[in-house]
Amino acid sequence: MPCMRCMQKEREYRYPVGAIVTAVVAILTTTLQGVVGDFPVALFSFPLNIIAMMLWLVSLTVIYRNRGTSRLCRVLMSRSATWLSLLVMATIGLVLGLQRMPSSASWGVVVGLLYVMSHLYLITLRGMCATGAVRWRFTLLHLGLLIALGAGFWGAPDRVQLRMAVDGRANNVAYTMSGEAHTLDYYISLKEFSVRPGGGGEHMQYEATVTVDREDVVLRVNHPYSRTWAEKIYIVNHGAQPAGNYVVVEIVIEPWQWLSAAGIVMLIVGAVLMFLRGPRRLNGDV
Numbered sequence: 001m002p003c004m005r006c007m008q009k010e011r012e013y014r015y016p017v018g019a020i021v022t023a024v025v026a027i028l029t030t031t032l033q034g035v036v037g038d039f040p041v042a043l044f045s046f047p048l049n050i051i052a053m054m055l056w057l058v059s060l061t062v063i064y065r066n067r068g069t070s071r072l073c074r075v076l077m078s079r080s081a082t083w084l085s086l087l088v089m090a091t092i093g094l095v096l097g098l099q100r101m102p103s104s105a106s107w108g109v110v111v112g113l114l115y116v117m118s119h120l121y122l123i124t125l126r127g128m129c130a131t132g133a134v135r136w137r138f139t140l141l142h143l144g145l146l147i148a149l150g151a152g153f154w155g156a157p158d159r160v161q162l163r164m165a166v167d168g169r170a171n172n173v174a175y176t177m178s179g180e181a182h183t184l185d186y187y188i189s190l191k192e193f194s195v196r197p198g199g200g201g202e203h204m205q206y207e208a209t210v211t212v213d214r215e216d217v218v219l220r221v222n223h224p225y226s227r228t229w230a231e232k233i234y235i236v237n238h239g240a241q242p243a244g245n246y247v248v249v250e251i252v253i254e255p256w257q258w259l260s261a262a263g264i265v266m267l268i269v270g271a272v273l274m275f276l277r278g279p280r281r282l283n284g285d286v
Contacts, residue, residue, distance in 0.1 A: 022084070029107040038105040045157040053154045060118055064125050077122045085119045088112040104156070113153050120146045137273040144266025151263060155256025162253075163236070166190045166210060167246040174251055184251070186213035186227075193238065193245045208235055208247045219249065230255045 044052060067073040075081060092112055096104060124142040127135060162174035162182050170187040192209040207220040212233065217225045219235040226232050230253055237248035 025111060026108070029111050032107045039107050039110045041105045041110075041157050043157075049154050049157045053150070056114075056118075057121070060121050061125070064122055073122065076119050077126060081119045082123075085116045088116055113149065117146060117149055117153065120149070134274070134277055137270055137277055139270075140266050141270030141274055144263045144268070144270055147263030148260050148267060149263075151256045151260035155254065155259070158255050160251075160253040162251040163248060164188070164251070165246050165248055166208075167241070168244060170211075188212050188233075188249065190245065190247055191216060193247060195238075206235070206238055208238070210247070210249070219247075224252075230257060 063070050063073045063076075067077070089112075092109055096109070120142060124139060124146055127138040127142060130138075160176075160182075162176060162184075164171060164174035166188050167190050170189040172184040172187045174182050174184060176182060189211045190208060191211055193206070194208075195204055195206040205221065207218055209216055209218050210233075211217075212225065212227060217233075219225055219233065221235060224232040224234040232252050234250040234252065235247055236250045239246055239248075
């Protein structure tokens with residue numbers, strides 16, 4: 001067995017190295033953000049995001065299988081890595097929450113989320129290999145969180161956000177946030193529009209009846225129309241022109257949202273089961 005002095009030297013060496021690596025990564029991501037701007041998320045749309053995700057999973061699985069000799073694996077599964085993951089998630093949430101126009105595609109956010117998910121995946125593997133009745137609760141909780149984060153992370157390149165002005169004429173041309181035209185496979189037209197005062201001093205409430213692919217639907221603020229399981233249509237603005245009223249609708253297509261919803265359900269179920277089980281530790285030092 002190693003002597004206490006050797007173990008103490010190893011701990012004293014590990015923490016400064018971890019702090020230095022974290023500082024270097026922070027400097028590099030900040031530099032990249034300032035030089036090239038946001039991470040090129042659009043370049044990793046399907047199928048490149050699937051390929052990248054599989055390579056990431058396979059690499060981490062190989063690292064875990066060699067955990068006995070892999071220093072990287074021991075570092076990523078350490079208690080310090082858990083605290084750092086919590087700090088990274090809190091920092092990302094705080095930064096995005098304080099920004100007026102938050103960008104989840106910044107280099108710091110991308111690298112931070114990838115680190116958090118890597119740590120989460122490795123400790124989930126360790127939890128699945130442990131023994132004890134609490135193993136499946138632990139796995140369900142952490143795997144649900146991993147799936148929810150992963151769906152948002154790897155599915156971001158496939159997310160489409162479009163806007164279009166809709167009046168009485170049928171229209172099927174929408175635009176991305178950068179102004180690129182996108183032709184829809186259906187038409188939208190405005191049938192009715194109304195504005196009414198909100199009750200109890202609330203803001204003005206407005207709603208529109210629009211025809212979407214020959215079907216009349218009502219759009220209200222924060223009450224979108226789900227055209228498919230992956231596509232929703234929101235009303236975001238309105239205005240008037242000589243020919244009559246018009247509304248601005250936002251079309252959001254998220255093919256990965258079903259996976260995100262499944263992860264959230266698993267996370268909630270796992271959390272409830274862990275709460276009902278009470279504070280017990282896994283056999284296997286998870």
